[in-house]
Amino acid sequence: MHRIFTSWVWLLIQLLLLLLASGILYLSLGAFRDPSQSAHAMLSSVVWATFGPHLVLLSAIGLVLGAVASRKKLTWLSGSLLGVSLGALVSTSYITASIVTAVEQAGGKISILTTLQLQSMQANGPDKWIQLPGEDSETARIAIYRPEHEAMAPVLVYIHGGGFKTGSITETDRDLRWFADRGWLVFSLGYRLWTEQQATWQLAPQDVYCAAVWVQANASRYGGDPSRLAMLGDSAGGNLALNLAYQTAHDDMVSACPGPALQPAAVVVQYPAVDPLAIYQHGYPVAGFEPTTLVAGYLGGDPYQFPERVAAVSSYSYLNFDAPTTLIFAPEKDGLVPSWSVYRFADYARLAGVDVELVRIPFASHIYNQMAANSLGNQARLSITERFLQQQGLAFNQKNDDRR
Known part of the structure; x- marks a missing residue:
């Protein structure tokens, strides 16, 4: 038996x-x-x-x-x-x-043993919350992650993704803490998300601009060095980061808030929504997150009926020779923000005179880095970004900071 x-x-x-x-x-x-x-x-x-x-x-x-x-x-x-x-x-x-x-x-590092120890993207949250004036108390906030060494730390300004419809300033909480633990003073910015009642194609850029003005004016109060500042953005946040950084570099930004414009020395974006029409026409219709719905919701209608709005949010509109050095992560199997649209933007940015590094991640999808901390994608995003910022002189250097 x-x-x-x-x-x-x-x-x-x-x-x-x-x-x-x-x-x-x-x-x-x-x-x-x-x-x-x-x-x-x-x-x-x-x-x-x-x-x-x-x-x-x-x-x-x-x-x-x-x-x-x-x-x-x-x-x-x-x-x-x-x-x-x-x-x-x-x-x-x-x-x-x-x-x-x-x-x-691409200069990144992967520990295979660590990839088997996946963790939540949520850690212990930011060290401080800043409430800015605004109609929406949730999106007019800044989350601050402070490094242990608080003397003239390099600054990172992060803008989250979510199709301009969802997402939060702490959705990559563990990553932001990771950067702070390595010497960066991190500011995660909120912005108004679109609803059925309100399109935010004008409002979201204004929100991140006003928050960035606040960071420029106040970073030094928290131990940051505004002259060594980089912007990070994912997906929709990548669009906002590129557009803001490129406009301020060329002094094209119409002031939404009083104060000096943020002047990032570098931009790091992942699967950025640089081309709304490419997303609208070719993105795969994931239930509840359809590209057509996301683009139309952000613009306030069919993009073909609002060409001036498409131009206002397209990152192509802001390409210029003065734009800061840019690192772009492009997962090769992105079905939401078509990979080819990101490759094409990188090519046009180079033609415009922008110093662009394009890192292609094979067999990776949209938000490939955000499913879990310690994953292959998560390690790729963190280690390559760290390498890039070090090369740009935008990373914490104990010896140099001790001399200040």
């Missing part, structure tokens, strides 16, 4: 592993398809930058157990498990290795 029970348990384990390996292989095949054209590809693209190493490990376990089962007795089940697990292991290893290689070639 015990032998029969053990045999059935062993068969059940093989069957479950076969189903798991088949699912992994299915996802692997989707990684080679266009995420803007296929739900299969869109689903697959979400997985790799967060769970790639875990899927490699699971595939390896399936292969080992398949080999053990085949040696005991070769059956259709053990043979299938062996073959499917082998396919899953080869494909997942290739995808994961491609991401790691691209990150390291």
Whole structure:
């Protein structure tokens, strides 16, 4: 009886592993398809930058157990498990290795052991909240993350994403704390999000401008050095960061608030929404987050009926030779902000004389870095950004700061 029970348990384990390996292989095949054209590809693209190493490990376990089962007795089940697990292991290893290689070639660092220890993007929150004058008390706030060493620290100004519809200034809380722990004084800015009653294509840029003016005037009070300031932005926040930084560099910003304009020395953006028409026409319609709805909501209607609004929010409108050095992260399997639209913008920015570094992350999707802390994508974003800011002289330097 015990032998029969053990045999059935062993068969059940093989069957479950076969189903798991088949699912992994299915996802692997989707990684080679266009995420803007296929739900299969869109689903697959979400997985790799967060769970790639875990899927490699699971595939390896399936292969080992398949080999053990085949040696005991070769059956259709053990043979299938062996073959499917082998396919899953080869494909997942290739995808994961491609991401790691691209990150390291871009000057980033990946710890595979750390990728297996995923954490929430929420940490302990900011050190201080600043409430600015404004109609919306939630979005007219600034979250401040202070470094341990508070003498003329380099400054980071972060603008969150969310399709101009959602998101919050602490949605990447753990990342902002990570930068503070490494010597940056971090300010995360809020802005008004669009609703069915109110489009914010004019309001959101004004909000981040006013918050940036406040940072420029007050950073030194919190130990920051405004002359060593960089702007960071993700998705919609990437659009706002680029547009603000490029306008102020060329003195094109119509003043929404009194005070000197922010003058960032560098900009770092991820999957920036630089081209609203590309998103509107080619973004994959994820339920509840359809690109057509996001763009129309932000602009207040069909973009083809409001060409002047499209021009006002398009980052192409603000390209100029005086724009600060820019680092752009472009996940190659972005189905929301089409990857090609980001590549094209980087090309046009270079033609305009902007010093642009484009980092392409293979097999990665939109918000590839925000699913979990410690993931492949999260480590890529943090380590490459740190390398870039160090090269620009915008990172904390203990020796230099001690001399001040």
